[in-house]
Amino acid sequence: MSSEPIERRVSYLGDRLRGRRCQICGKEYFELRDYCGNCGRKSFGKMVDIDFFYEKGRLELCTLVNEPTNKFTKLGSYIYGVVSFHEGKIRVPGRLTDKLIKNGETVDFSSLEGREVVPRFRRRYSVERSEIIPTISLAFTFADEHYPHQDYRVVKPNKEYTSPGIVGYGMYTSRFRIKEGNIERAVPFIDEDAITAAVEAGKLALIHSGVDNSLVGKIYVGSESNPYAVKPIASKVAQVLRLGEEDEDVQGVDAVDTEFACKAATSMFKDAASLVNYPKIGVPYAMVIGTDNSQAAPRDSPGGELDLFVGFGGCAYVFGKNDVIAELEGWYSCTSDTPDFWRRDGEPYPMHGGRFTGDPAYFKHIRKAAKRLMERLNLQTSDINYFVAHQPNPQFPVRIAKELGFKEEQYLTSLQVAKFGNTYSGSSPVGLAAVLDIAKPNERILIVSYGSGAGSDAYSFMTTSQIIEKRQRQKLTVKYHAENPFLEYVDYTTYRRLKLGM
Numbered sequence: 001m002s003s004e005p006i007e008r009r010v011s012y013l014g015d016r017l018r019g020r021r022c023q024i025c026g027k028e029y030f031e032l033r034d035y036c037g038n039c040g041r042k043s044f045g046k047m048v049d050i051d052f053f054y055e056k057g058r059l060e061l062c063t064l065v066n067e068p069t070n071k072f073t074k075l076g077s078y079i080y081g082v083v084s085f086h087e088g089k090i091r092v093p094g095r096l097t098d099k100l101i102k103n104g105e106t107v108d109f110s111s112l113e114g115r116e117v118v119p120r121f122r123r124r125y126s127v128e129r130s131e132i133i134p135t136i137s138l139a140f141t142f143a144d145e146h147y148p149h150q151d152y153r154v155v156k157p158n159k160e161y162t163s164p165g166i167v168g169y170g171m172y173t174s175r176f177r178i179k180e181g182n183i184e185r186a187v188p189f190i191d192e193d194a195i196t197a198a199v200e201a202g203k204l205a206l207i208h209s210g211v212d213n214s215l216v217g218k219i220y221v222g223s224e225s226n227p228y229a230v231k232p233i234a235s236k237v238a239q240v241l242r243l244g245e246e247d248e249d250v251q252g253v254d255a256v257d258t259e260f261a262c263k264a265a266t267s268m269f270k271d272a273a274s275l276v277n278y279p280k281i282g283v284p285y286a287m288v289i290g291t292d293n294s295q296a297a298p299r300d301s302p303g304g305e306l307d308l309f310v311g312f313g314g315c316a317y318v319f320g321k322n323d324v325i326a327e328l329e330g331w332y333s334c335t336s337d338t339p340d341f342w343r344r345d346g347e348p349y350p351m352h353g354g355r356f357t358g359d360p361a362y363f364k365h366i367r368k369a370a371k372r373l374m375e376r377l378n379l380q381t382s383d384i385n386y387f388v389a390h391q392p393n394p395q396f397p398v399r400i401a402k403e404l405g406f407k408e409e410q411y412l413t414s415l416q417v418a419k420f421g422n423t424y425s426g427s428s429p430v431g432l433a434a435v436l437d438i439a440k441p442n443e444r445i446l447i448v449s450y451g452s453g454a455g456s457d458a459y460s461f462m463t464t465s466q467i468i469e470k471r472q473r474q475k476l477t478v479k480y481h482a483e484n485p486f487l488e489y490v491d492y493t494t495y496r497r498l499k500l501g502m
Contacts, residue, residue, distance in 0.1 A: 200314065292424035
């Protein structure tokens with residue numbers, strides 16, 4: 001019998017930081033052992049899984065790698081060290097990520113050693129474009145900086161709702177920014193991409209929801225910057241987050257990628273809600289993630305004008321009928337073959353139709369979807385507390401909001417493009433998250449996405465009393481990401497280098 005590919009075996013352990021604990025003596029191992037080295041044969045059947053992915057570790061010691069090997073050269077100099085868990089019961093090697101070290105820069109190791117760190121899911125090293133992308137969670141950032149640690153505690157549900165809706169959500173973006181004029185854009189670190197952002201957003205959504213990850217029976221990951229032309233990324237997200245019941249090393253979850261430009265995620269809101277609402281063959285919970293490392297050619301190249309607004313990040317939503325924070329009232333979608341934005345197979349950067357992307361594309365579809373849904377639900381603009389639109393730039397969402405009759409207090413909260421850039425599949429979901437961060441119970445939210453090619457999805461959500469109760473679990477709010485005191489701003493050259501990745 002042949003064994004599994006080495007990358008599969010490495011990622012199965014390293015992506016999730018899995019280990020085993022002996023129930024007899026308590027000894028822990030950073031490997032899947034069937035027996036304990038201390039207890040021998042009597043420990044067979046007494047070894048239980050342990051998971052360090054949601055825990056804090058401690059950086060015990062570290063060093064600076066100034067001359068990395070070929071696979072790590074794109075990282076430049078980096079800090080490597082030993083991280084311990086559970087008061088030193090487990091020690092693992094790990095790399096500090098999200099840290100740009102300039103040539104000749106000295107590092108004060110004494111200021112780093114002894115501090116708590118959080119596991120991060122990242123690319124492991126650089127490979128050729130024809131190879132599988134290696135990933136791992138043996139990358140760490142400090143727990144008291146831009147990515148604070150949050151406990152993942154499964155909470156027993158106490159209320160079932162008649163209508164399905166949002167049970168929890170999470171937004172993720174990096175600590176790096178480029179600022180030009182009044183526009184800031186999130187920039188991925190060199191070891192980040194759409195997959196890593198999806199995992200982080202999904203992790204935060206599970207923490208916020210309090211849902212048992214084994215009860216998530218469906219996951220949709222929407223993206224137009226999947227690093228693979230053929231291979232799903234939803235399968236990787238499902239494995240790392242351990243979604244669905246696990247049978248040996250296979251997850252009992254349906255995982256699928258979706259693609260419809262910037263509405264690849266919102267298109268699945270209705271599907272997720274329908275699935276959890278279906279009594280016979282549905283699932284308890286479904287997850288929807290919009291994630292993108294938005295693409296654009298350099299500004300001096302054809303299509304380079306897009307480079308002024310592209311961003312990076314992901315946003316995840318858990319749908320269910322228990323402990324809902326925002327019930328789904330209704331939806332309407334519209335579609336047409338309007339080629340305003342495209343990227344041919346094999347081309348690295350997208351192109352767009354210039355002014356054609358406005359009135360016949362963005363405005364036409366959002367206007368149609370919003371008006372039709374409001375008609376179906378017999379709503380006036382005064383019945384809606386918050387309006388969220390897709391945000392390709394700062395001007396378009398403001399113009400359509402005013403055209404539809406909404407006032408500033410109804411749409412300003414959702415406007416995030418000037419802080420993170422256009423996060424494509426995550427754009428309108430991030431705007432929705434910004435609203436959910438501050439919304440009160442019994443407030444109505446109208447969100448209308450847009451995807452080039454072209455189409456719009458309109459949804460009406462009504463918040464519940466549980467939106468307040470769950471806020472204490474949410475440290476990494478949209479506002480926190482935007483105003484994080486540990487943000488690092490980079491110049492254009494560094495921005496382009498980071499965007500290209502490993």
